[in-house]
Amino acid sequence: MVNSADPAAVFxxxxHDRAPGDALVLPGPWDAASARVFEEAGFPALATPSAGVAASLGHEDGSTPADEMFAAVRRIVRAVSVPVSADIEGGYGLPPKELVERLxxxxxxxxxxxxxxPDGTLDDPAEQASRLAEVRAAAGDRLFLNARVDPFIRGAADPVAEAVARARLYVAAGADCVYPIGAPADALPRLRAEIxxxxxVGAPPGGPSLQEWGALGATRITFGPGLQRRATAALREIAAELR
Incomplete structure (x- = not known):
């Protein structure tokens, strides 16, 4: 039985134990107001996107100071009663223990x-696995660790094989979940079979439906900054009407 008083355990x-086609859908709030909208819609948990939060704070993706990012996450968490996971990019250079404490x-x-x-270079996988292991040791069960796996967006020669190899290392190091960002739908069955x-998975506009992603092997679906950008586009239309 899951302890409902433990948000990390609930998250x-x-x-786990999700049926094919029933992936966990985690909208990405960029501020407290959007978080409340998603909670009111009935989503059981949320996952902040670093790029969406950056845009809401007036920064380019990847340039948000750590203090501002953690403060934004704190406001989002405070605004809702459902569990919230945070995209903290590469960890802002913080030692694992401090990173866990701040989270x-x-x-x-x-x-x-x-x-x-930030320069687009893949980190050494063994070093990243070691770092993930240190984060896991510092956090224990208090944090759900989602390890992003970047070969698809960094131009690896064989991104599927590279993603599988990295994901296996990260799972062995204690990652709860892996995120092969940018993986196309046709790569997912092999990833599912070998990880x-x-x-x-990240669901881009115009791609498979959420149910199709689940049937292909996705456990959870996030949207990066996509929802924030859609909201901004809608706001531009409103602004144009006002003019």
């Missing part, structure tokens, strides 16, 4: 950690 349980201070129950740098544990 972790949402990822827990926000009230977040999980995080994404990327395995490539143990939950798999996160």
């Amino acid at each position: 972790r349980a949402l990822h 827990l201070e926000t009230g977040a129950v999980g995080c994404n950690l990327e395995d490539s740098g 143990e544990g939950p798999i996160n």
Whole structure:
């Protein structure tokens, strides 16, 4: 039985024993108001997008200062009663223990950690696995660790094979879930067959339906900054009408 008083345990349980086609859909709030909208719509948990939060704070993706990102996550968590996971990019250069402490201070129950740098270079997989293991050791069961796997967006020669190899290392290091960002639909069956544990996919506009992603092997579905950008486009239309 899951302890309902433990948000991290509740969040972790949402990822397990899901039927094919029934992927966990996690909208990405960029501020407190959007978080409340998603909670009111009935979503059981949320996952912040770093790029969406950055845009809401007036920053380019990847340039948000750590203090501002953690403060934004704290406001989002405070606004809702459902579990919230936070995209914290590559961890802002913080030592694992400090990173975990700062995350827990926000009230977040999980995080994404990327395995490539701002220059587009993939991190050494063994070093990233070691870092993930340190984060897991510092966090225990208090955080759900979603390890982003970046070969598809970084031009790897064989992104599927590279993603599988990295994902296996990260799962062995203690990751609860892996996120092969940018993986196309036709790669997902092989990823599902060769990777143990939950798999996160990003659902781009115009791609497979949420149900199709689930049937292909996705455990959970996120949207990056897509929802924030759609909201901004709608706001532009409103602004144009006002003019």
